[in-house]
Amino acid sequence: MVKNNSKSEVNMNLNANHYRFLDACSEQFPNQVEFSKSTVRKICDTAGIPFPSWLIRKPQFKAGYGTYSIESVVSSNYCEPVAPVVQNVQTVESVPVPVANIGMNVLDENISVIPSIMDNYVPFGHFKDLKSILKSGVFFPVFITGLSGNGKTLMVEQICAKLKKELFRVNITIETDEDDLIGSNTLINGNIVFKEGPVLKAMRKGAVLLLDEVDLASNKIMCLQSILEGGGYLIKKTGEFVKPADGFTVVATANTKGKGSEDGRFIGTNILNEAFLERFAICLEQEYPPVTTEKKIVKGDFAILGVNDDVFAEKLVDWADVIRKSFYEGAVDEVVSTRRLVHIAKAYSMFNDKLKSIEVCLARFDEDTKASFLDLYTKVDEGVNPLGDEIETEENDKDDFTI
Ligand SMILES: Nc1ncnc2c1ncn2[C@@H]1O[C@H](COP(=O)(O)OP(=O)(O)O)[C@@H](O)[C@H]1O
């Protein structure tokens, strides 16, 4: 199949672009190594990566007329063969199957997962403490709990960005299992390949592992128990024992404290195993940003969006603050999160209409809540007309929307 497969060419130096492409191939066509040019194009379009001109140029990848094979690079790193799968008896019987360890390939230091710095990020709350923890390089699992949209995930990302620390973020769902976290055997071109998951990658690289929304997990998350103790992990499928590199640690975020959601606000959250929760050294309770901080956040968003309206930014935050106070007193069932304020800022940059922007962003709430929140806004900002008689301007098309 591969025309020219000499050892020197097989061992070509692969860079991040190569790996992105190889990764995309194995994800979209796990059992295939030979592709036509149009399929290569489709793979790249789907994965949103550049077309690999190197694949077309280098003779080692030419498989036939208009077809290209990546076999020489996916099978150049051999590791111990693992048990054959039943449905592939023929291949396994005919030759001893060398196993290409794609996981190792993917785990290339060229692929940077250091988050980018967000210019308008405003540190607050536990930012400093968490930064000290992650900077120390000490293995110290942290559990961050707080209402949705108050900047938990962003805080972890921005600290890693500032510290230039690699971050592996895993979005946990009830379906998340050992295969998703640790890795799984994948069949590639008749070979069984152990593809490493984000947990092993983070351990090997001494990176931060972020278990985002961990309270959505089922008991399958318990496979992380030894890792949360700072120990290594024995990959049963290959027999390899992976020890965490210096700097590796775990941060989890959740809307609850892992004890379920009594008021039913966070449907899908589960009661996490006590032994699992016990492995987290500390629990940080994240509140919404203080009013002055949140005003900076919304003004920062306005500035990026090219909106010059500090008064509106301030009114929005005052309004959210009143709603949150009522929420904590039990007077209302919903809150307006920092995330929602950012949505309103974006809507305002497009519609240039305050009440319309607020209303469309409140649409996810029930009618009563929506009406009472809108009404509350008109009390906080007496400049807007509750009857919706928006002052007509060239930008404001009054036919677009009336309340
Ligand atoms: N400190 C902050 N500075 C700037 N924007 C923030 C900050 N905290 C939150 N935001 C905004 O709120 C959004 C939601 O934050 P996120 O971290 O996803 O919330 P959570 O993980 O708590 O649900 C972010 O995408 C960002 O737009």
Ligand SMILES: [Mg+2]
């Ligand atoms: Mg989050």
